[in-house]
Amino acid sequence: MTAALRFDPIRLPSECVELRKQVRAFLAEEIAAGTFDPHQPNREDTDAPEFSRRVGARGWLGMTWPKKYGGHERSFLERYVVTEEMRVANAPTRRFFVADRQSGPVLLKYAPERIKLDILPRICRGEVCFAIGMSEPNSGSDLFAAKTKATKTDGGFLINGTKIWTSSAHIADYMIAIFRTSPPTKENRRHGLTQFLVDMKTPGIKVNPIGQITGQFEFNEVVFTDAFMPDDHVLGEIDGAWKQATSELAYERSGPERFLETYYVLTELVRAVGPAPDTRTAEGIGRLVAQLHTMRRMSVSVAGMLQAGKEPVVEASIVKDIGTVWEQELPHRVRDLAAFIDTEATNRETLENQLAFAIKTAPKLTIQGGTTEVLRGIIARGLGLR
Amino acid sequence: MAEVENIVAETAERIFADLADAQTVNRDKKGGWKTPLWRALTESGLPLAWVAEDCGGSGASLAEGFSVLSAAGRFALAVPLAETMLAGWLLSQAKIASPDGAMTVAPAGPRDRITVGADGTLSGRARGVPFAGDAGHIAVLAQASGGVSIALVDGSACRIEPGLNLGGDGSDTVTFSSVTPAAIKPAPQGFDQTSLLLMGAVARSLQIAGALESMLDISVRYSNERVAFEKKISKFQAVQHNLARLAGESAAAIAAATSAADTFASGAASDDAAFLEAASAKIRCSEAAEKGAAIAHQVHGAIGFTIEHILHRYSLRALAWRDDFGSESYWAVELGKRVAARGADELWPLVASR
Numbered sequence: 001m002t003a004a005l006r007f008d009p010i011r012l013p014s015e016c017v018e019l020r021k022q023v024r025a026f027l028a029e030e031i032a033a034g035t036f037d038p039h040q041p042n043r044e045d046t047d048a049p050e051f052s053r054r055v056g057a058r059g060w061l062g063m064t065w066p067k068k069y070g071g072h073e074r075s076f077l078e079r080y081v082v083t084e085e086m087r088v089a090n091a092p093t094r095r096f097f098v099a100d101r102q103s104g105p106v107l108l109k110y111a112p113e114r115i116k117l118d119i120l121p122r123i124c125r126g127e128v129c130f131a132i133g134m135s136e137p138n139s140g141s142d143l144f145a146a147k148t149k150a151t152k153t154d155g156g157f158l159i160n161g162t163k164i165w166t167s168s169a170h171i172a173d174y175m176i177a178i179f180r181t182s183p184p185t186k187e188n189r190r191h192g193l194t195q196f197l198v199d200m201k202t203p204g205i206k207v208n209p210i211g212q213i214t215g216q217f218e219f220n221e222v223v224f225t226d227a228f229m230p231d232d233h234v235l236g237e238i239d240g241a242w243k244q245a246t247s248e249l250a251y252e253r254s255g256p257e258r259f260l261e262t263y264y265v266l267t268e269l270v271r272a273v274g275p276a277p278d279t280r281t282a283e284g285i286g287r288l289v290a291q292l293h294t295m296r297r298m299s300v301s302v303a304g305m306l307q308a309g310k311e312p313v314v315e316a317s318i319v320k321d322i323g324t325v326w327e328q329e330l331p332h333r334v335r336d337l338a339a340f341i342d343t344e345a346t347n348r349e350t351l352e353n354q355l356a357f358a359i360k361t362a363p364k365l366t367i368q369g370g371t372t373e374v375l376r377g378i379i380a381r382g383l384g385l386r
Numbered sequence: 387m388a389e390v391e392n393i394v395a396e397t398a399e400r401i402f403a404d405l406a407d408a409q410t411v412n413r414d415k416k417g418g419w420k421t422p423l424w425r426a427l428t429e430s431g432l433p434l435a436w437v438a439e440d441c442g443g444s445g446a447s448l449a450e451g452f453s454v455l456s457a458a459g460r461f462a463l464a465v466p467l468a469e470t471m472l473a474g475w476l477l478s479q480a481k482i483a484s485p486d487g488a489m490t491v492a493p494a495g496p497r498d499r500i501t502v503g504a505d506g507t508l509s510g511r512a513r514g515v516p517f518a519g520d521a522g523h524i525a526v527l528a529q530a531s532g533g534v535s536i537a538l539v540d541g542s543a544c545r546i547e548p549g550l551n552l553g554g555d556g557s558d559t560v561t562f563s564s565v566t567p568a569a570i571k572p573a574p575q576g577f578d579q580t581s582l583l584l585m586g587a588v589a590r591s592l593q594i595a596g597a598l599e600s601m602l603d604i605s606v607r608y609s610n611e612r613v614a615f616e617k618k619i620s621k622f623q624a625v626q627h628n629l630a631r632l633a634g635e636s637a638a639a640i641a642a643a644t645s646a647a648d649t650f651a652s653g654a655a656s657d658d659a660a661f662l663e664a665a666s667a668k669i670r671c672s673e674a675a676e677k678g679a680a681i682a683h684q685v686h687g688a689i690g691f692t693i694e695h696i697l698h699r700y701s702l703r704a705l706a707w708r709d710d711f712g713s714e715s716y717w718a719v720e721l722g723k724r725v726a727a728r729g730a731d732e733l734w735p736l737v738a739s740r
Binding site: 005007008009011020084085088263266267268270271273274275276277279281282283284285286287289290291292293294295296297298301314315318321322373375376377379380382383384385386 | 599602606609610620621623625626627629630631633634636637638640641642644645647648649662663665666667669670673714715717718719720721722723725726727729730731733734737738740
């Protein structure tokens with residue numbers, strides 16, 4: 001028999017109900033105060049530092065981390081609630097999201113104590129922004145082809161090379177990057193890369209913005225020229241990044257951000273069609289809601305397994321595969337269903353603007369954070385096909 | 387394959403493995419497997435799992451019964467076990483004792499109505515009633531002038547026009563012409579045809595998800611055996627990605643169906659939440675059946691298209707089960723109407739409440 005795929009019907013525990021109310025109330029206050037417009041996803045929201053600090057002050061960053069490092073020792077399921085409410089409200093999370101989801105946990109696991117005590121509390125307070133330095137001009141999905149070199153020198157390493165498609169690098173305080181410390185070996189082509197904590201203020205780092213088809217400038221090219229990284233900025237094992245990168249992926253791949261990126265167009269469609277839609281529209285909405293509900297139940301199930309200390313790598317990859325394909329198709333389906341809405345619908349212009357942005361955003365959803373092809377390869381391995 | 391969660395499902399799974407093995411069933415053109423299988427199921431009390439002991443049943447929980455249905459789906463079971471369980475459950479709603487033998491339920495779709503006349507007899511027509519021809523009795527939900535009634539009817543009192551679903555199982559038209567029921571009682575407050583259809587939809591969703599699990603399993607196995615172009619076809623990336631998609635569809639069906647079953651078993655959800663869960667399960671499992679069956683057949687090539695191969699037992703039943711207790715199109719329209727009536731800003735709170 002093929003290895004079991006488990007998607008147990010995990011429910012969010014009761015403490016999440018109160019938390020959800022608090023998050024919604026907080027977001028409503030922020031919207032009322034003009035911090036952001038929930039109907040407007042197309043904006044440069046990278047610069048919302050005060051909002052980040054207020055989220056931190058509420059105790060909603062580093063929620064699952066030890067108190068010793070500024071964390072709150074709450075569950076992954078509680079973090080899940082905060083993440084999904086922020087995403088659905090279109091809150092400006094870019095400044096803290098990567099640090100909270102991904103970089104903090106890496107530091108917790110691999111950084112020296114001094115650095116943990118320095119940086120983690122600042123992430124929890126919403127003061128620092130992280131970027132991820134994985135892709136290079138000739139290595140994207142093929143992570144282990146990275147060439148940017150870290151050469152040993154007195155007390156540290158000198159970095160030379162280029163990272164690319166690095167989201168938020170232009171506002172980031174730090175980056176967690178992989179650099180080549182040794183060539184790959186014959187036996188293991190993944191050998192030779194090391195994970196580093198990069199202080200973006202280090203001399204020798206130049207960030208060049210790259211325009212995207214949405215009109216935004218969210219990702220960048222980051223050029224390293226003899227940039228010095230001290231020894232204690234090595235994260236984990238020298239040459240052994242490949243052992244560290246994969247176990248984190250379950251966290252990165254299965255969250256609500258993997259199917260809610262374009263959710264706003266569905267809400268706006270329901271608003272535009274009014275309380276009594278025709279059969280065609282009702283059926284279309286019903287199917288989308290059924291698919292959304294199913295995605296979320298799968299995603300919550302994976303969160304529950306993570307909370308229970310399991311490593312559901314295949315299940316998480318399935319969530320990202322199905323979730324990102326769904327959120328990519330969503331604006332197109334909504335466009336179909338909106339074809340016959342009342343031209344005088346009060347939110348027609350909002351919906352049209354949202355659709356234009358979502359349709360332009362859609363192509364990246366199945367590329368970022370592990371392409372569909374890579375994910376299906378991982379699922380195939382889990383099925384015992386490779 | 388999912389772990390078996392309880393002793394009831396474990397018993398069912400053992401009986402299915404011994405007496406309803408797909409290979410054996412598929413070779414036996416005369417259906418000789420049916421009698422020993424049904425006898426074993428009856429002896430272990432499974433058909434009346436959802437009937438309380440004082441009504442002649444074995445008093446299993448809803449959760450235990452649901453896991454029996456998942457297992458039945460994994461074996462593409464072709465006897466009226468799910469139907470008898472649903473019938474027993476329906477009769478129990480009105481505290482009507484269940485008779486021995488196979489049963490089914492009517493109506494099995496949203497467009498049919500059975501009515502109770504002034505003289506207490508039942509009239510109306512129900513199409514696509516699963517296994518009506520094999521059932522000794524039919525549990526009927528009927529509309530009376532004062533409300534909804536639940537009735538037990540002897541199958542021989544009705545006119546049954548036999549039909550077959552895509553999988554070759556009975557799917558019959560049952561006509562009630564002033565039929566005097568063997569028993570009839572009012573349904574509990576708030577119980578109506580939608581309540582029956584939602585429960586049926588959850589049952590069929592679990593069966594579809596189970597069948598998809600098996601389709602994934604046999605497709606993966608076949609791809610690791612079949613050699614083409616001098617290598618196992620599982621080594622071709624195109625095949626791997628197709629199977630990864632099948633795994634995704636299977637996973638979505640499992641998640642949707644078990645979530646809905648859990649909702650009904652725990653019984654604590656609001657009407658809208660229970661509707662969202664059951665309707666979504668039927669919609670998503672039906673979509674998964676379409677996509678998943680296509681991939682399973684594609685991986686198997688011509689051999690999977692033969693009557694000798696077991697694949698069709700799962701694929702055609704999964705596709706057939708889409709039609710019972712409201713198709714995905716029906717539930718999608720109803721769910722869409724509910725969502726629209728609640729309003730745009732109430733959609734997310736509904737989804738997040740689950």
